[in-house]
Amino acid sequence: MNTLDAIFARKSTRAYKSEQISEEALETIIKAGCAAPIGMGRYDTLHITVVQNEEMLTKIYKEAEESMFKLVGIRKNMDYGAKTMIVVSSMPAYREGMDAANVGIVIENMVIAATDLGIDSVILGGPMPAIEKSDELKNAIGIPDGFTPILGVALGYAVEDEPAKVHTINVNRV
Numbered sequence: 163m164n165t166l167d168a169i170f171a172r173k174s175t176r177a178y179k180s181e182q183i184s185e186e187a188l189e190t191i192i193k194a195g196c197a198a199p200i201g202m203g204r205y206d207t208l209h210i211t212v213v214q215n216e217e218m219l220t221k222i223y224k225e226a227e228e229s230m231f232k233l234v235g236i237r238k239n240m241d242y243g244a245k246t247m248i249v250v251s252s253m254p255a256y257r258e259g260m261d262a263a264n265v266g267i268v269i270e271n272m273v274i275a276a277t278d279l280g281i282d283s284v285i286l287g288g289p290m291p292a293i294e295k296s297d298e299l300k301n302a303i304g305i306p307d308g309f310t311p312i313l314g315v316a317l318g319y320a321v322e323d324e325p326a327k328v329h330t331i332n333v334n335r336v
C-alpha cells in the first residue's frame with residue numbers, strides 16, 4: 163500500500179475479532195511510532211507501553227467506563243475487544259500542549275503503519291484519564307514516574323469491514 167492509500171484507508175474500528183496481531187506487526191508499528199518527529203528531538207520525554215495482558219486490558223477498560231460514568235452519568239462500553247492496546251505517555255514538554263502534539267504524531271504514525279499492514283485500529287483518548295488517576299494501574303503497566311498517559315491505540319482485526327469515512331476541515335486561503 164502506498165502512503166496516501168494508507169492515510170485514506172485508515173478508520174476507527176470499534177468491534178474486534180479475538181485474533182491477536184503478530185509480534186512482527188507489533189514491532190513494525192512501534193518502529194513507525196519511534197520514527198515520528200518529536201519537538202526539539204526530545205524522544206526521552208516519551209514512553210510507549212504495550213498492553214496485551216487480557217486481565218489488565220479488562221481492568222483498564224472497566225475503570226475507564228466507571229470514571230466516565232462518574233463524570234457524565236452515562237455508562238458507555240469502551241472495550242471494543244481489541245487484544246492489543248498501545249499507550250503513549252509523555253513527560254511535561256518545553257511548552258504546554260507540545261507533549262500532546264508529540265504523542266499525537268507518534269500515534270498517527272502507528273495507525274498509518276497498522277493500516278498498511280492490514281491491521282485495524284482506533285485511537286483512544288477516553289480511557290487515559292482512568293490510567294492517569296490510578297497509581298495502581300500506572301504501576302501495573304509500567305508507566306514510569308513523571309510520565310502521563312496521553313493517548314492510546316487499540317489494534318486488531320475488525321469484525322466487519324467498513325469503508326473509511328471522508329472528513330472535511332474548514333480551509334481558508336489568503
Ligand SMILES: Cc1cc2nc3c(=O)[nH]c(=O)nc-3n(C[C@H](O)[C@H](O)[C@H](O)COP(=O)(O)O)c2cc1C
Nearest residue numbers: 172173174175176284285286287288289313327329
Ligand atoms: C485524540 C483522539 C482521541 C480519541 N479517542 C477516542 C476514544 O476514546 N474512543 C473512541 O472510540 N474513539 C476515539 N477517537 C477516534 C475518533 O472518534 C475518530 O478518529 C473520529 O471520529 C473520526 O473517525 P475515523 O477515525 O473513523 O475517521 C479518538 C481520536 C483522536 C484523534
